[in-house]
Amino acid sequence: MATLSQTRPVRRPRRVTPGAxxxxxxxxxxxxxxxxxxxxxxxxxxxxxxxxxNLISDPAWVGTANFAEILDxxxxxxxxxxxxxxxxxxxxxxxxxxxxxxxxxxRVARLSSFFRLALFFPTSCSVVAVAFLWVYLYDPNGLLNSxxxxxxLGTVKWMSPDHALTSVNVMIIWGGVGYVAxxxxxxxxxxxxxxxxxxxxxxxxxxxxxxxxTFPLLTPTTFFVVVTGIIAALxxxxxxxxxxxxxxxxxxxxSYIYERAFTGFEMGxxxxxxxxxxxxxxxxxxxQLWFQRKWVTYER
Amino acid sequence: MSVELDRRPAAVTSVxxxxxxxxxxxxxxxxxxxxxxxxxxxxxxxxxxAALTSLRTNADYLSSTSVLPTELTFSNYVRVFxxxxxxxxxxxxxxIAVLGTLGGLVASLVGAFCFAKLRFAxxxxxxxxxxxxxxxxxxxxxxxxxxxxxxxxxxxxxWALILPLCTGSAFAVFFLRQHLMSVPHEFYEAAVxxxxxxxxxxxxxxxxxxxxxxxxxxxxxxLASWNDLLGPLIYLNTPEKMTxxxxxxxxxxxxxxDFPVMLAGSLVVLVPTTIxxxxxxxxxxxGLAISGSLK
Numbered sequence: 001m002a003t004l005s006q007t008r009p010v011r012r013p014r015r016v017t018p019g020a021x022x023x024x025x026x027x028x029x030x031x032x033x034x035x036x037x038x039x040x041x042x043x044x045x046x047x048x049x050x051x052x053x054n055l056i057s058d059p060a061w062v063g064t065a066n067f068a069e070i071l072d073x074x075x076x077x078x079x080x081x082x083x084x085x086x087x088x089x090x091x092x093x094x095x096x097x098x099x100x101x102x103x104x105x106x107r108v109a110r111l112s113s114f115f116r117l118a119l120f121f122p123t124s125c126s127v128v129a130v131a132f133l134w135v136y137l138y139d140p141n142g143l144l145n146s147x148x149x150x151x152x153l154g155t156v157k158w159m160s161p162d163h164a165l166t167s168v169n170v171m172i173i174w175g176g177v178g179y180v181a182x183x184x185x186x187x188x189x190x191x192x193x194x195x196x197x198x199x200x201x202x203x204x205x206x207x208x209x210x211x212x213x214t215f216p217l218l219t220p221t222t223f224f225v226v227v228t229g230i231i232a233a234l235x236x237x238x239x240x241x242x243x244x245x246x247x248x249x250x251x252x253x254x255s256y257i258y259e260r261a262f263t264g265f266e267m268g269x270x271x272x273x274x275x276x277x278x279x280x281x282x283x284x285x286x287x288q289l290w291f292q293r294k295w296v297t298y299e300r
Numbered sequence: 301m302s303v304e305l306d307r308r309p310a311a312v313t314s315v316x317x318x319x320x321x322x323x324x325x326x327x328x329x330x331x332x333x334x335x336x337x338x339x340x341x342x343x344x345x346x347x348x349x350a351a352l353t354s355l356r357t358n359a360d361y362l363s364s365t366s367v368l369p370t371e372l373t374f375s376n377y378v379r380v381f382x383x384x385x386x387x388x389x390x391x392x393x394x395x396i397a398v399l400g401t402l403g404g405l406v407a408s409l410v411g412a413f414c415f416a417k418l419r420f421a422x423x424x425x426x427x428x429x430x431x432x433x434x435x436x437x438x439x440x441x442x443x444x445x446x447x448x449x450x451x452x453x454x455x456x457x458x459w460a461l462i463l464p465l466c467t468g469s470a471f472a473v474f475f476l477r478q479h480l481m482s483v484p485h486e487f488y489e490a491a492v493x494x495x496x497x498x499x500x501x502x503x504x505x506x507x508x509x510x511x512x513x514x515x516x517x518x519x520x521x522x523l524a525s526w527n528d529l530l531g532p533l534i535y536l537n538t539p540e541k542m543t544x545x546x547x548x549x550x551x552x553x554x555x556x557x558d559f560p561v562m563l564a565g566s567l568v569v570l571v572p573t574t575i576x577x578x579x580x581x582x583x584x585x586x587g588l589a590i591s592g593s594l595k
Contacts, residue, residue, distance in 0.1 A: 020418050023498040027414050030407030031430060034467025038433045041444035048443065055450070101339055104332050111333075117581060118340040121347075124577035124584060126527040126545045129566035133346045135552070136353070136559050143349055146365040178343060182585055235439060238529045242549070254439070261443055262534055271443045281437045 048271035055265050066272035076273065078248050079256040082165055086252065087233040089169045090176070095225055097173065098180030099218070105181065106188045116185070119178030127175075131242035134171045138243070164245025172239055180225050187221035188214070219296045227288050234281055253277045347567075354564035361560050376564035383561070384550050385540050386568065393543040394572075396461050397525035401518055403466030409514070411468055412476035413502050417488060427477075433470040446534055460535035465525070471591050472517050479513045480506060516587040519580050523573055544569045 049066055053059035070076050105115055122130060137144050138158035145155040158167045195213045204212065237254040244250055257277065261270035349367050354376050356369035364370065380386050414420070415427045445464060454460040483506060491501040507514070532546040539547065548569055551562040577584065 020498050024414060024418065024420055027410040027498070027502075028426075030403075030467050031411035031473060034407070034469070035429060035433060037445065037448075037464070037467060038436055038441060039429075041441040042436065044447075045440060045442075045444040048447075055447070101336070104336050107332055108336060111336075115336050115340060117578075118344055120581060120585065121574075121577060122343060123588070124523055124573045124581075126529075126566075126569050126573065128527075128529050128545045128548050129569045130346075132548060132552075132562055132566045133350050135557070136350065136563060137346060139557075139559070141362075142559075143367065150365070174343065174346075179588060183589055186589060231437065235437065241529065241533075242552075257439075257442070258530070258533075261446070267443060267447065274439055274443055277439050278437060281439070282435075285435070 045271050046275055048268055049275045050272075051268040053267040055267055059268065062268065066269050067275075069269070070272055070276060075248060075251065075256060076253075076276075079251045079253045082248075082250060083234060083236065083252045083254075085165060086169060086172065086236050087230055089166075090172045090233055091226060091229040093169075093173045094176050094180045094229060095222060097177050098225070099184050099222075101177065101181040102184030102188055103214075105185050116182060120182055121178065122175040123179045125175070127238035128242055130175055131171065131239055134167075134243055138167055159243070159245050161245060161247050161249040164243075164249040168239055168243055168245070168250050171243060172233070172236070176229075180229075183221055183225055184218060187218045191217050216297045220298060223288070223292055223296045227285060230284050230288070231281060234277070234284065253280075347570075350563040351567060353560055354567055356560055358558050358560050376560045377568070379561050380551075380565045380568055384547050384565075386544060386547060386565070388540055389542050389544040389547040390568075392458060392541060393526055393545065396458050396543060397522050399458075400462045400465035400525050401521040403462065404468050404472065404521055405514060405517060407466055407468030408472035408517070409476055409507065409510075410499075410502055411473045412480055413506060415473065416477045416480035417485075417506075430470050430473055434474065442530075449535065455535055456537050456541055458536075458541065461525075461528075461531050465521070469521075472521075475517065475590065476510060476513055479510045483509050515580075516583045519576060519583050520587045520591065523576065523584070526573060 048059065050061060050063060051059040052062045052066075101119060105112060105119075108115065136142055139145075140155070140157065140159075144158065148155055157163060191213065195217075196209060199209050199213060235254050236252045237258065240250040240252050240255050241258070244255075253273070254277070257270050257273045260266045260273065264270075352367055352369060353361055355372050355374070357371075357373055357375065360370055411430075415423060415430075449455060449460045449464075454463070487505050487509070488501060491505045496504065526543075527545060528543070529545060532543040536542050536546070539550070548562070548565050551558070551565050
């Protein structure tokens, strides 16, 4: 960058600004503290994973014992299975329903801003407050069952071990779909109308238009939704902290880390669990960045 | 350390997607309206039935399967403030969210200014290191940060939640830097010529020019802090120091739950964020479209 300004013949490069040098360390201090905190935490957290520490006695080095224990830990595998199921169900569902709603939103003129506002509303809400709404809806004697009963359909044990995770997934999709729809709507509105007009002249059906124009040109949005959605879903915590099913049926990796770290105060073991989750997060994100060239279409 | 002005041509970056005129790809038919109305009912329905239930007594709720209350009562809202120190919790939540948001914005703004406008040795590598932290999931700092804050004696004080926010965020630094770079350099020169100090230049000259991006960040950060569950859960213990979001969990009974009170509490917690949402929903949408999450 220095060469850039020096090659400009018109003005001579400015001398050192006397005031700025003095202030620079102060101005950069907060950001630098944040940086050090993140990188130190990464190293320190990994190191903690090799210790046994209950916060009271000194940390004891135990080598790879924690990691070996995790591989034999039935509850870790349950948490991993549940978390993967949340990712596998909620992310595709949010994409499919969100895209469908976005297409409908792009076609309506009247009430359009009301629809958008209403669908987007849960995004601003506290997960805890929203999850309590669903605790109420899913209660065995709650609203959903009384309606099903009134329709003569019998009742569902929404939060039984068999159904709890599905019920949680429904809530997550419900809360996230409006945000995804708005992202897709912005993508749709940036597709030039000429593409549709030209293809219509060539006799393309609406179905063909969707797969040949809409879907390819929306792949950058889809990619963004999928990447951020997977990262968020892998760290699901608040939803299952409130709307918790019996017998670990909704245990996620994050809620398992929370339980071991902050109710059991097993800092070493939970740091090792965190290391596993971070590895999964980085692998998932890296894999998607790698595979995006196979399916994401960027204009120009 | 030698510092001089950066004369790079200003990079023009308009981050929020440009809104083109509304385009309808076809005329919507009746069934399309019907599907959207159904979607709105599904999304807003739980809030409406929760509001109705919060206005009835528990006995009324338990005795009738109808959604409509037989008689209206505000007693549940009174109980929300009587049974837990909800007023105190709301003040705590506002204190943490406002101070944390302000501290984070100031830190990010001055950091972004350095990366956008000042020239110093190691600037590009340092900025790269800042950017890389955007890829680091928040799970990385969860346990190490807890042990640090515990060692510092800050557990069960609001500072445990405020101070970590005051280091700014990589996303905010990146976002503000983009906008600061598009501000012509003559602003800085004029301010310095007039004898304005560097902080004075940042806060009096540049801050007003990036009001829009700052507003987006402020709203997102406030929502994230107010809605945060894990932080207060880990760091705060005493009910008088708790935030309202976590305070709600006190209403969940071990065996039975008084739903009308619990729902009244939930709706109280939703009031501030709903006001912000109704006023600033465009900011929220534009900000989330870039950052990807509220965290």
